[in-house]
Amino acid sequence: MKKIALRSFITLVFATSALLFSGCAAKRGEVALQVPTATAETAPSNGQQIYINSVVDKRVFEVKPPEPNIPSLDPSEPQTDAIKARAVARKRNGYGMAMGDIVLNANQTVNSVIKESLKEAFKNKGYHVIENKEQITPQTYIADVNILKFWAWMNPGAFAIALSCEIETNIKMKKEGDPKTYNVSVKAADSYQMGTESNYIEIMQKALQKYIAEAQTEIK
Template identity: 75%
Template sequence: MNHVLRTLLTLLFATSALFFSGCATKRGEVALQVPTTKAEAVPSNGQQIYINSVVDRRMFEPKPTDPSTPSLDPSEAQSDTIKARAVGRKRNGYGMALGDILLNEDQNVNSVVKNALKEALTGKGYQVIENKDQITPQTYMADVKIVKFWSWMNMGFLALTISCEIETKVDLKKEVDAKTYNVHVKAADSFQTGMESNYLEVMQKALQQYIAEAKVEIK
């Protein structure tokens, strides 16, 4: 029994050491890659869409009890620009919130969701137009609200789980035709450390799932 206990304690210590060595307390940055599809690779469905707006509706809390709720390190900048780039919060083995995870300066959640949605719509054969001058009465106008876009960590006994959840409400309107779609995905995986690269891996997985789900959900 003592041998088993010592073994378990050794494993726990090793896991904690790995975790703390890979989990910085300071704010870090990641760059998400949104895949692109060549327009000629997908047959056109003869319909146009213009993405009119993408609005971040996420609610940040100063000290949430649930790590899946967006929050920022109070010792760092809290501007709207920073919030727009925030996609996660690191935590230690006791669940204490540490440094933030931001998208790099060239990205924010609005731009990532817009590009992901463009990829999904293009993959369904829509022509996604960029110029307002191309809008006609037959063009669908898309207004997108970001409800969730967050990554977080939960500590287990011998491993930790990093999760990422993305949810958007997509309103499509064309003349008298109006549709609303809810695109919601969650990805998760187990790791030995809370390195930013592990968060990025799960975020990329969630983004891929979001594109696939949007292709299915949006008619």
Template identity: 40%
Template sequence: MAMIATVALTGCATSRSVVDPSIAASANPVQGKAVRIEKVVDARVFEKAPSEPSTPSLDPSEPTDDKIKARAIARKRNGYGKALGDVLLPENKTAANLVSDAVAEGFRASGYRVLVPGDAGFEQAIPVTADARQFWAWFTPGFWSITMSHRSEVKLDAPLPVLQSGKVVTAEAEDSRQAATESAWQEIVSKGMTELAKSVRAALQPAQ
């Protein structure tokens, strides 16, 4: 147990950390239906003292307003499972932004052209909306290492044949580590974004 605690607690586990995950954006296809990510709603439900680390929560000793919730992507824990400090995105980023980036990448990988404000044809592009029901990272202690995990659940809607009735896409990522460092949190969330993009691509395949 001493080994577990030492492995898990490397770094400032009791204070908040700020990390900046990302996903590599591929180029838009030359041809293909044009879409725009109209809106991503952060529909995650936070609990004060969840029994499972995969459930979003925040350190009650720190400010926990809506702006902090929007930036929260993980909660640190010690080797015995006790919840500690939060893992946040930079002030100019939110979890909804990361979901938007992953969804956009999934559409591009499926052959769609994803337009952004300022692009020709942006207003005429097919609007895509998303409800981010889950987007969270956590770790599970082990004897010699920890398992870092990330889970996404996103409901997509768009006036496209495959999405007219809405479709829920899910994705999970895991990685084995010796310690839950800030770089480890950043990497597992980035990996989670990549897996979410793959799930979006798979969900869109029937439309092609």
């Protein structure tokens, strides 16, 4: 009887720990991200202008992915294309079991966040970012962007959890006689005690900051 009671107690402890590590992650949560902006003085102009023509979300969602870094949605919640466009993470409990997901609020999509991040990167690189198609000239770079990865996830641990976020895009820039292609890929990871939405926001913000910096390095 004592052994049974001890096993029951240990099971209860692990279950409680799993709940604490998951941050009560059973339901869908909404978050807002802030695109990091430069605090330094405005970058000197490089004499080039660019127009971001399209940003397309190419991420592939799976129902029961074998790894947590593959996008997926809680099957008990709506899974429309509009929701997928805002989905950024899947919460998990202390055993790594998938639970509720995390989506951006109604005012944001993954496309809009990447577009604003790239605008920041281009501006920091000295490009003049134009917003109106009517301003395009033969010397304007036209950018088309495919989002290959934008996802945050949790891996359980004995004393802490690891939150990670990957962002990867393919950027095609072209003007008359000068096509360019860039692949910008970053990953941010850190240890936390709980998988709260605020911690997911923090790791995604770190990834965005790295993404902007990497885009500035890659783009010529």
